[in-house]
Amino acid sequence: MEKVLNQAEMLAEAILESEEYIAMRLAEQAAMKDEKATQLIAAYSEKRHNVEMLLADANMDHGALAKAGEELQNVEHAIDENEVLNKMRETNDAFNNMMKKVNSIIRYVVTGEEEHEEGCSGSCHSCSGCH
Secondary structure: OOHHHHEEEHHHHHHOOOOOHHHHHHHHHHHHHOOHHHHHHHHHHHHHHHHHHHHHHOOHHHHHHHHHHHHHHHHHHHHHHHHHHHHHHHHHHHHHHHHHHHHHHHHHHHHHOOOOOOOOOOOOOOOOOOO
């Protein structure tokens, strides 16, 4: 078991040294330092909480819910247009994709089973390619 744990530690260190991890952490730090980005995240959290509270109310005010939903969508739109938050999202996606590949490799080596893309039959003859 010691060999497995040592290899796991080496893998973890390689992950921490990967371009994907470093880029993700730098983008997160940039977003935390960016006043507009932090304001948008706080506003999103507040608007989402408002919608959740209205949905939980037994005497739901549909007009207030519609207004709160619109406000939430407006903040989501502003987040989608924010370059700092987009960079953070892109680097997070790249890191998550790398981790999925790592997990897929481990699964394949341990079980011999490949993970197929959603809708994949497992046959590569008629496939345009998922790898």
